[in-house]
Every structure is written in C-alpha cells, then in structure tokens.
Amino acid sequence: MKLTTTLLASSALALMAGAALAQDVSRENTVIFDLDRTIQDPENFNWMTPGTKRMHGAHQTMWEPLFILNYGTGELDPWLATGFEQNDDSTEFTISLREGVEWSDGEAFNADDVVFTVNLALTNEEISSREASTIRAQVASVEKVDDQTVKFTLTNPNPRFIVENFGVRIFGSFLIMPEHIWSGENAATFAFNPPIGTGPYTFTSAASNRAIWDRNDDWWGAKTGFMDLPAPERVIFLESGGEESRAQLMASNQLDAAQNVTIGTFEAIQAQNPNVIAWYADYPYAAADPCARQLEINTTIAPWDNANMRKAVAHIIDRNQIVNVAYEGTTEASRTMFAQYGSMAPFIDAVVEAGYGLPAAADVAAGQALIEGEGWTRDGDYYTKDGETLSVDIHVNSASTEYTRTIDVIVEQLQRAGIDARAVPVENGVFWGEVLPFGAYEMSYSWLSCGSVNEPWASMGRYTVADVVPVGERSPGFNNTARWDGPAAEAYSAIMADIASRPLGDEEIPGLVAEAYQHLDAEMPFIPLVQAAKLLPMNETYWTGWPTADNYYNHPFFWWNHTHQIIHNLEPAGN
The missing domain is CATH 3.90.76.10 (Dipeptide-binding Protein; Domain 1)
Incomplete structure (x- = not known):
C-alpha cells in the first residue's frame, strides 16, 4: 500500500489546526485519537439513550468509572x-x-x-x-x-x-x-449540554467529525493526591474517514492512536513512520478483542443434530490456516471458547490440562472417520448416505471482509474433506435480526461466546438449557442460538448454576469449568476458531507510554471507558 497525501488528509489536518489549536495548545501537548464514526448529535451528551454520546471522548476523559x-x-x-x-x-x-x-x-x-x-x-x-x-x-x-x-x-x-x-x-x-x-430533568430527553464530569478534562467543542477536551488543572485527583494531572493538555477525537485516510494521518503524525487496520496498511504506515507501534512488536501485532470467533451450529438440524458430525467438522477445521490466510498472521488460534487474556489463564489452563483444549492444526482423517462411522461413504468429491450428499450452508455477515474471508477458508477446508459446504453471505441487519436469533441457519460465523474477560460464567452461562427455545422463536439475548439441549446440556447447566452462585475468585471454579467443558467437548454445540484481533497503530512521535504486551497496564481499546488509564500513562516523547 502506497501512502500519499490526499485532499481528505489535508482537510483533516486543516480542521485540527484551525479548530483544535485555536487556543494555542501546541501539537506536542495534544493527543489525537481516531474516531471511527460520525458524531450523530454533537450537542447531546445524554449517555442513557442510544447514539454516539460518549465514545468521542466523554467517557474517556470526562466521565470516570467507579x-x-x-x-x-x-x-x-x-x-x-x-x-x-x-x-x-x-x-x-x-x-x-x-x-x-x-x-x-x-x-x-x-x-x-x-x-x-x-x-x-x-x-x-x-x-x-x-x-x-x-x-x-x-x-x-x-x-x-x-x-x-x-x-x-x-x-x-x-x-x-x-x-x-x-x-x-x-x-x-x-x-x-x-x-x-440532572434533578428535575427528564432523563429520556435531557441533552446535558454543556456536560460536566469528574474527569481531568472538560468539554470544549464538538462537530460531527471531532470533539475537543481541555485539561482541568483544578482536577480533584491531583488536589487529593490520588493521581498526578495527565500530561496532555488537550485531547481530540477526530473522525479519520476510513482505513486509507487514517493510515495517511498516522504516517504524517496527525493521529496518535488509530482504529483497526489490516497488516498491509500497518506495514505501510511503519515504512513511512517508524515511530508507529502496535500491541506486539512483531506478529501477530494485534491485541485480542473480547469476542473470540467461532462457528455456530444449529443442533436441531440433521445431520448436525448428531454430536459426532459436529465433532467431525471441528477436526477438519485448520485454525492455523485461518490465522495465516484470513487474518494474515495477525491473530492466534483459540485453545478454548475464551478470549486469551491473562485474567482468563486459570480457566483456559484448567480446560487444556483436562484434555479438552483445541489443536491449532486439523486432523482431517479423524474427522472423516467420525463421518464414516455415522454411515456416510465418500462418493467422488463428497460423502453421501441414502442418496443424499453431505452438505452445509454457512451463513456469514457480509459487513466485514474478516468474516467472509474466514468462512471462505472454512468452506474450502470442508470441501476438500468431502463436505459440500457453501457460504451464504447476508447483510448485517438480516444476520443479527433474523438468522442468528431465530436459529435460521445450519452453521454460521459469529462470536456468541463473547463476555468472559475475567471469569468464565459470562460466556459459559450463555449455553444453558434455560435459554433453549424452538427454532423460529427469538433466543433470549442471543443465548444458546444453537438450541443445545439433552442430558449433556442439562448436566452442563447444573454445573453452570453452581459456578453462577460462587463469588469471584473461588478456588474451585477452574475445576468446575473443566468439568463443564467435558460436555462442550463431547457435544461441540459450537466450534471455537481464532481470537478476534484489533491491530491498533499507536504513534510515539509525540507520546510514549501506550499500552502494549510489554507495557501491560491494561488493553489498548481507546474507545472504552478505561481510556483514563491510557491518558494518565502517556508521557511526552521528549522526556
């Protein structure tokens, strides 16, 4: 990818220079974060109603969490x-x-x-x-x-x-x-403008494509000794306009932290600006997102209502190839259903040590043996049984090339192994509004185990029999869209009820996780694939102290409410 200065990039710089620096805050004292969406209503700061009302700096600089x-x-x-x-x-x-x-x-x-x-x-x-x-x-x-x-x-x-x-x-x-x-206001309609918070920055101005926040040198945290004032005097959230323009802005030092980019774009940025870093200094570069990717399986539809057939697919899938082809090496294979954070290590380790971890490589022969054990015979390219070809439609959200590329790899793997697989791309609204919640799929690509980042129940609790509804009825909260039921699911659910009642940190929970996981491993109501990846360029030209794997004070997702920690850790590059 060749980076060139475009009218879009120049316009972004002019906007930043004209509007953001009008009060004589130098670029060296300003940190600029990428905003990946238009601010729908720049004059509305009521976070209790839907819309972009906090990701443009409000809950990163002004509203502090408990x-x-x-x-x-x-x-x-x-x-x-x-x-x-x-x-x-x-x-x-x-x-x-x-x-x-x-x-x-x-x-x-x-x-x-x-x-x-x-x-x-x-x-x-x-x-x-x-x-x-x-x-x-x-x-x-x-x-x-x-x-x-x-x-x-x-x-x-x-x-x-x-x-x-x-x-x-x-x-x-x-x-x-x-x-x-807020007292006396209607919380459903109150715009809360101008807004205030307890954070070390106050609101200065906003438009549809940027928001500016200036440091409050009278911040309570510095006065009480809780924490020093953050070094940046000004924080700007600037809409970059997409991957190409954010790359240009990063390369020319007009952004300090950018949203997700591809590996090709990242390498092009680094070639032009060697001060740009990522979570890892080398492959996979990207940080893991909480929502690990997986293959959802509707357990009510033959032949995938047979656990051995589902396990066969799990054997056939080569996670290494998904990493290398679909993700270009920027993620890693999942060992379990969980996001692979340090805080989840006790539970992941318990599952792996119990023998239920997933291999990164395929074992096609083992998968084919399971298929043949269920009476299917290879007839040319595909397996057949009673005159029926073994086939599967895999629904995929067409909103992202990450999703479609992953399913293309899986389809090819299944085809080679003798299953007539076909990708069925559908648009975002149909995928989330009809396909997944109503069980209108045989298999699909998603991340419905999302939730656990520090304890296991948030993800594992999504697959209990309490959430089983018939196909055609909406699954509650997208829980158990696989409609996994039966004795194994009931035994699993009983263990989940035990885990749900225990306090965080209970020393018996890892063992219970492994005990429950035997049922997931035996029945495979979904198939974990790879970790979700966010390759976020961070620029050290003006600021150091960014979160990385080697400076792991927390994760790097700067559109989250924990961004207070990131800003407080930033130091001028000249120091």
Missing part, C-alpha cells in the same frame, strides 16, 4: 470508588466512594449522585441504554448509607454485579451523573 477491570490480572482497579463488600449470598453490595472527588464545577461527588443516577434507571422505562437496562433488571433498591457509602440490594444473587455494572468489563460502565444538574 472501578476499572484490569484484563491482565483480573483485578478491579479502584477509581471513583475505593472498594466494596458483599454479603454471603451476593444479594447486597456496599460500595465505598473515594473522598474528595468533585465535579468540574466544584460541587462534591458523593453517594447522593450515585443513588440519584441509579434511581433514574430504575424508575424511567424510557431510558434505553444497555447499562441502564442492566441496572433495572438486577437492582431492587439502592440507598445512601453516608456521603461516601452506597448500598445495593439485588433482585437475585449475582457475584459479578460490581464488575458487570461499574467495572468497565466490556466497553463501558454505568456512569454516574451530577444530581445538582
């Missing part, structure tokens, strides 16, 4: 809160808030704000954000104990309550709003 989950250790790093306690059955949680926290207008942040915001979610059905809906489903009541203490009573036991709702487990967390501004 805790931040560390993907490397699995621990919750305290932020606005200092800790929590829970009762024995995990139905009551008491959170301790940090003293001295202030909103940027000088008002104290305290338990009143937490109770007020949670009650907004509990009492206003029009609030539709995922985090607000989760709070409404889980919390029976919330009360102030004192200015720094809040008690939650849940509708049902949930040992994962804190990390799910307040720990930035995936993308965001339930964000606390200032009671003294």
Whole structure:
C-alpha cells in the first residue's frame, strides 16, 4: 500500500489546526485519537439513550468509572470508588466512594449522585441504554448509607454485579451523573449540554467529525493526591474517514492512536513512520478483542443434530490456516471458547490440562472417520448416505471482509474433506435480526461466546438449557442460538448454576469449568476458531507510554471507558 497525501488528509489536518489549536495548545501537548464514526448529535451528551454520546471522548476523559477491570490480572482497579463488600449470598453490595472527588464545577461527588443516577434507571422505562437496562433488571433498591457509602440490594444473587455494572468489563460502565444538574430533568430527553464530569478534562467543542477536551488543572485527583494531572493538555477525537485516510494521518503524525487496520496498511504506515507501534512488536501485532470467533451450529438440524458430525467438522477445521490466510498472521488460534487474556489463564489452563483444549492444526482423517462411522461413504468429491450428499450452508455477515474471508477458508477446508459446504453471505441487519436469533441457519460465523474477560460464567452461562427455545422463536439475548439441549446440556447447566452462585475468585471454579467443558467437548454445540484481533497503530512521535504486551497496564481499546488509564500513562516523547 502506497501512502500519499490526499485532499481528505489535508482537510483533516486543516480542521485540527484551525479548530483544535485555536487556543494555542501546541501539537506536542495534544493527543489525537481516531474516531471511527460520525458524531450523530454533537450537542447531546445524554449517555442513557442510544447514539454516539460518549465514545468521542466523554467517557474517556470526562466521565470516570467507579472501578476499572484490569484484563491482565483480573483485578478491579479502584477509581471513583475505593472498594466494596458483599454479603454471603451476593444479594447486597456496599460500595465505598473515594473522598474528595468533585465535579468540574466544584460541587462534591458523593453517594447522593450515585443513588440519584441509579434511581433514574430504575424508575424511567424510557431510558434505553444497555447499562441502564442492566441496572433495572438486577437492582431492587439502592440507598445512601453516608456521603461516601452506597448500598445495593439485588433482585437475585449475582457475584459479578460490581464488575458487570461499574467495572468497565466490556466497553463501558454505568456512569454516574451530577444530581445538582440532572434533578428535575427528564432523563429520556435531557441533552446535558454543556456536560460536566469528574474527569481531568472538560468539554470544549464538538462537530460531527471531532470533539475537543481541555485539561482541568483544578482536577480533584491531583488536589487529593490520588493521581498526578495527565500530561496532555488537550485531547481530540477526530473522525479519520476510513482505513486509507487514517493510515495517511498516522504516517504524517496527525493521529496518535488509530482504529483497526489490516497488516498491509500497518506495514505501510511503519515504512513511512517508524515511530508507529502496535500491541506486539512483531506478529501477530494485534491485541485480542473480547469476542473470540467461532462457528455456530444449529443442533436441531440433521445431520448436525448428531454430536459426532459436529465433532467431525471441528477436526477438519485448520485454525492455523485461518490465522495465516484470513487474518494474515495477525491473530492466534483459540485453545478454548475464551478470549486469551491473562485474567482468563486459570480457566483456559484448567480446560487444556483436562484434555479438552483445541489443536491449532486439523486432523482431517479423524474427522472423516467420525463421518464414516455415522454411515456416510465418500462418493467422488463428497460423502453421501441414502442418496443424499453431505452438505452445509454457512451463513456469514457480509459487513466485514474478516468474516467472509474466514468462512471462505472454512468452506474450502470442508470441501476438500468431502463436505459440500457453501457460504451464504447476508447483510448485517438480516444476520443479527433474523438468522442468528431465530436459529435460521445450519452453521454460521459469529462470536456468541463473547463476555468472559475475567471469569468464565459470562460466556459459559450463555449455553444453558434455560435459554433453549424452538427454532423460529427469538433466543433470549442471543443465548444458546444453537438450541443445545439433552442430558449433556442439562448436566452442563447444573454445573453452570453452581459456578453462577460462587463469588469471584473461588478456588474451585477452574475445576468446575473443566468439568463443564467435558460436555462442550463431547457435544461441540459450537466450534471455537481464532481470537478476534484489533491491530491498533499507536504513534510515539509525540507520546510514549501506550499500552502494549510489554507495557501491560491494561488493553489498548481507546474507545472504552478505561481510556483514563491510557491518558494518565502517556508521557511526552521528549522526556
């Protein structure tokens, strides 16, 4: 890929220079993050309703979380809160808030704000954000104990309550709003403009393609000794306009951190700008996304209602080839259903040590032996039985070349092994709205095990018999779209119920995971493939301290609520 200066890149620079630097903040004191979408309503900062209202810097610079989950250790790093306690059955949680926290207008942040915001979610059905809906489903009541203490009573036991709702487990967390501004407003329509937060940056301006945030040198964290002021004086989120233009902006030092690019684009950027790095210094370069990829199988449709036939497909699939061809070496084969983070290592290791881990290479002969054991005979290119050719349609979301390239590889592998496989591309809305939730597929490519990043239940709990519905009915929350049922699934579900009731960190959980996994291995209701990959270029021309595998204070997804950690770790490159 040849990078050239284009009108688009020049326009982006002119926008940044004219609008962003109008207040004489130098480029050396400004960090610029890539924004991969248009800001739908630049004047609306109500995060409780759908739309782009926080990814353009609001929850990365202005709205701070109570805790931040560390993907490397699995621990919750305290932020606005200092800790929590829970009762024995995990139905009551008491959170301790940090003293001295202030909103940027000088008002104290305290338990009143937490109770007020949670009650907004509990009492206003029009609030539709995922985090607000989760709070409404889980919390029976919330009360102030004192200015720094809040008690939650849940509708049902949930040992994962804190990390799910307040720990930035995936993308965001339930964000606390200032009671003294929101009180009396309709939370379903309030625009909250100008917005305020407790973070070290305040809102300066926004348009459809950029948002600017300036450092608040009176930030509570520096005044109380919690943390020094971050080094960047200004933070900009700038819409790059796609892979080619973001590459040009990175190469010319007009971006400091970019969204996902292909390996070819990354190597072209590095050739022009050697200061650009990634999560790994060499292959696979990319960081693992929480949603590992897998092949979904509808267990109600013959012949894939037969566990041996599903296991045959698992043997035939060569994960190494998927890595090398579809991903061009920028990811790694999955050993289990889980994202391969340090915090998940105890559970992955338990599964592998029990003998249920997946090999990266194929064993086609073993797969064919299983097929032949079920009465199929190779007749030319394909297996046949009772005059029927062994075939399968694999639905794939056409929205990304990653998805279609992966299925193209799998289709070729199955064809060579004697299964007449065919890719069925469908557009994004049909895939997520009709194909997956209603079980309208034989096999499909997706990531429905997504969820577990520090404990196993979030992913494993998605395959219990409690979520089995007939084909044609919508699977609840995309859970168990495979319609996996029967004695093995029931035994698996019983173990899941045990794990669900145990506190995080219970020393028996890895063993229970391995015990449950024997049923997944025997029945293969889905087939893990490879880790999801995000190749995110990070530029050290102006700033160092980016998160990498060698500097693993947390993961590098800078559109998440934990980006506060990234910004606080940045240091001027000249230091």
